[in-house]
Every structure is written in structure tokens, then in C-alpha cells.
Amino acid sequence: MAGHFDLTDLQLIVHIGDRQSLTRAAEKTHLSLPAASTRIKNLEEHFGTQLLYRTSQGVTLTPSGEALTRHARTVMRQVEQLRGDMQEFARGVKGHVRVLANTTAMTEFMPAVLGKFLAAHPDVNVELRERLSYLIMRAVAEGSADLGIVAGYTADPKLEFIPYRKDRLVLVAASGHPLAKESAVAFADTLNNDYVGLSEWSAIHPFLVQAAEALGRTFKFRIEVGNFDAVCRMIERGVGIGVIPESVAQRFVRVHKISIVPLTDEWAIRKLQICVRSREALPAFARELVDMLVADVPEDEREETPGTS
Numbered sequence: 001m002a003g004h005f006d007l008t009d010l011q012l013i014v015h016i017g018d019r020q021s022l023t024r025a026a027e028k029t030h031l032s033l034p035a036a037s038t039r040i041k042n043l044e045e046h047f048g049t050q051l052l053y054r055t056s057q058g059v060t061l062t063p064s065g066e067a068l069t070r071h072a073r074t075v076m077r078q079v080e081q082l083r084g085d086m087q088e089f090a091r092g093v094k095g096h097v098r099v100l101a102n103t104t105a106m107t108e109f110m111p112a113v114l115g116k117f118l119a120a121h122p123d124v125n126v127e128l129r130e131r132l133s134y135l136i137m138r139a140v141a142e143g144s145a146d147l148g149i150v151a152g153y154t155a156d157p158k159l160e161f162i163p164y165r166k167d168r169l170v171l172v173a174a175s176g177h178p179l180a181k182e183s184a185v186a187f188a189d190t191l192n193n194d195y196v197g198l199s200e201w202s203a204i205h206p207f208l209v210q211a212a213e214a215l216g217r218t219f220k221f222r223i224e225v226g227n228f229d230a231v232c233r234m235i236e237r238g239v240g241i242g243v244i245p246e247s248v249a250q251r252f253v254r255v256h257k258i259s260i261v262p263l264t265d266e267w268a269i270r271k272l273q274i275c276v277r278s279r280e281a282l283p284a285f286a287r288e289l290v291d292m293l294v295a296d297v298p299e300d301e302r303e304e305t306p307g308t309s
Contacts, residue, residue: 005046007079009039010072013051016040017069021058043068077144095124095285100136101149103204104167104245105272107228110149113296117289124285132203140275146286149293151270162274162290165297168246169204169268171261172231174238180259187243187265188215194222194240196231208243211267232256 008029015025026036044051051065061069101110106128114126131139136148141158151167171190173180179190191212198205205224212219222240225231231242232252249260262268274290276282282290 005039005043007076009043010075012036012039013043013065013069014072014076016052016059017061017066020060022052074142081144095121095283096127097124097147097283097286097289098127098129098145099147099149099289100129100131100139100145102133102136102151102167102272103130103198103202104151104247105149105165106130106203108245108247109165109272109296110293113289113292117292121285121288126289130201130203132206137275140277143277146282147274147276147290150273150275156275159275159277160279162276162279162294164272164274164293167270167272169243169263169270170246170249171241171263172235172244172249172258173241173261174235175257175259177238177241177259179241179261182261184262184264187211187263187268188217190241191215191217191219194220196234196240196242197221197224198228198231199224199226204244211265228252232258 008031012025012029012031015028016022019025019028022036022040023033026033029036031039040051047064047068049064050062051068052059053062099110110128114128118124118126131148133148133150136145136150137156137159139145140148141156149164171179171185171187179185179193195208197208200206209219223234225234228244228248229252231244232249233256234240235242236256236258243263246260249258252258253260274293276290279287279290
């Protein structure tokens with residue numbers, strides 16, 4: 001069996017997967033073609049399996065080559081994160097926490113906590129990004145995020161879930177809109193109306209599109225804007241209706257002529273959970289952030305993880 005493989009080998013196989021050409025992959029990896037060919041041959045000997053199909057038109061990955069490429073991408077991504085972290089240590093930053101969250105957590109719950117956390121930890125940086133819950137869980141499980149805040153609870157043996165808060169979505173309509181008179185409404189009964197929504201970068205956008213698709217319906221965005229204030233302003237002017245977090249709606253109903261209508265759909269009330277690979281394995285400063293998030297929840301909003309007391 002050949003000797004150990006290195007990061008250059010992994011980078012080479014990633015480039016082959018991207019370019020379907022050993023020649024172009026060798027150039028991208030700054031190797032000569034013979035050197036690249038030798039590295040692939042050594043990898044095949046090391047793993048005891050063929051990685052490439054070689055034809056006169058070029059090369060393609062075998063199933064085992066595709067599997068190796070997936071793992072190689074994960075390793076190379078982690079190496080890039082390692083380099084970034086080390087550069088921050090060199091600049092005097094002692095820690096880095098990568099956090100992924102849904103729209104409500106990003107806009108409503110986290111800013112105050114993160115402000116306190118960063119003030120108490122001047123040597124720690126936080127990278128906060130918005131994602132859909134299933135993407136958050138995948139990123140935490142793969143190690144590309146330290147912790148996430150997800151809506152709903154899905155059992156996953158690779159993850160630990162910590163109870164957090166409630167995320168209630170409500171319908172918002174202009175005060176004179178016919179739906180504003182309803183005491184409650186089903187999402188399906190709103191879909192003949194034009195909608196005002198956040199842009200595609202927000203986690204709530206694809207969530208609502210998926211909810212409509214599950215009903216076999218089309219979600220009609222009349223306009224997409226950049227923040228909840230703009231959503232409510234457009235709704236007030238009669239451009240359309242919207243679905244937003246209740247905490248946001250309660251804030252803007254004081255300043256805009258809009259009405260809040262509860263949604264009867266089960267998914268409208270979502271339990272938020274903090275997910276980590278292992279709470280105990282987190283760096284001390286990341287565990288402290290989790291503790292601060294949990295401590296910030298009002299007593300009447302605290303949620304229990306299913307199966308726990």
C-alpha cells in the first residue's frame with residue numbers, strides 16, 4: 001500500500017471533480033501532469049480502489065472517487081476555517097464563534113444578547129448568518145458552524161438540542177384589507193392575495209414558498225424588500241399582505257396602519273431549539289454564549305426539548 005496522502009492530494013481530487021480534466025486540475029493545483037497522475041495512482045493504491053475513469057475525452061470520477069471528493073471538500077473547507085482562525089489569533093483575537101439562525105432569531109432575539117456577549121469578550125469574534133433550519137442542522141453536524149438556532153425539533157444522533165423560545169408567525173394586512181377583519185385565517189385562504197416579503201436571502205422567504213408548495217399552490221410575491229419595516233410600510237400602502245414573526249408585527253403595529261391576524265396552521269407556532277454537536281465540547285466562550293441565550297428567555301416563553309422534563 002502506498003504512503004500517506006496530503007492536502008495537495010485532496011485539493012487535486014476536488015479540482016478533478018470540478019473540471020473533469022486531469023490536465024486542468026493539475027494546472028489549478030500547480031502540479032505537472034505526470035506529478036498529478038502519480039498522486040492519483042498513489043491514492044488509488046492507498047485506498048485500494050479506482051478513483052477515475054480514464055477515456056480519450058478526459059477523466060470522470062468513479063463512485064469511490066465521488067465519495068472521496070465529498071470528504072475532500074469537507075476537509076478543505078475546514079482547513080480554510082482553520083487558516084482564518086489562526087489569522088485572527090495572530091491579530092490578537094482569541095476566539096471565533098460561528099452561529100447560524102432563522103429569521104426571527106436573527107432579527108428579534110439575538111442582537112441584545114450578542115451585544116452583551118461581545119462587550120464581555122473583546123477578544124472573541126462572532127460570525128452570524130441566516131439559514132433555513134435543515135441547512136443549519138447540516139452545518140452544525142458537519143462542523144462548519146459551532147451552534148445554530150432552528151425551528152422545530154428533529155431527532156439527530158449527531159446533535160444536542162437545547163430548549164430556547166417560541167417563534168409565532170402571523171398574517172399582517174393593511175387595516176382596511178378584508179382579511180384584517182378575520183379573527184384567524186388559514187394560510188391556504190390567503191394565497192389568492194399578492195404578498196409582500198423579504199428577499200430570497202432571508203430564511204423566512206423559502207419557508208413560506210415551501211408551505212405554499214405543500215398545499216399545491218403558488219406563492220405570489222408582488223414585491224420583495226430588505227427588512228421587516230419595509231414589509232410593513234408596503235403592506236400599510238395596500239401593496240399586499242405578509243407573514244412575519246408576531247414579535248415584529250407587535251412592534252410595527254404601533255407605528256403603521258396594519259392589522260395582525262393569527263394563522264391557524266400548526267407550523268405557524270414553531271419551537272426554537274439551540275443545536276450543537278456537543279455542549280460540553282464547545283470552547284468555554286461558546287458555552288457562555290449558549291448560556292446567555294438561554295438565560296435571556298422570559299420564563300413564560302421557555303420551551304422544553306421533546307422527551308425531556
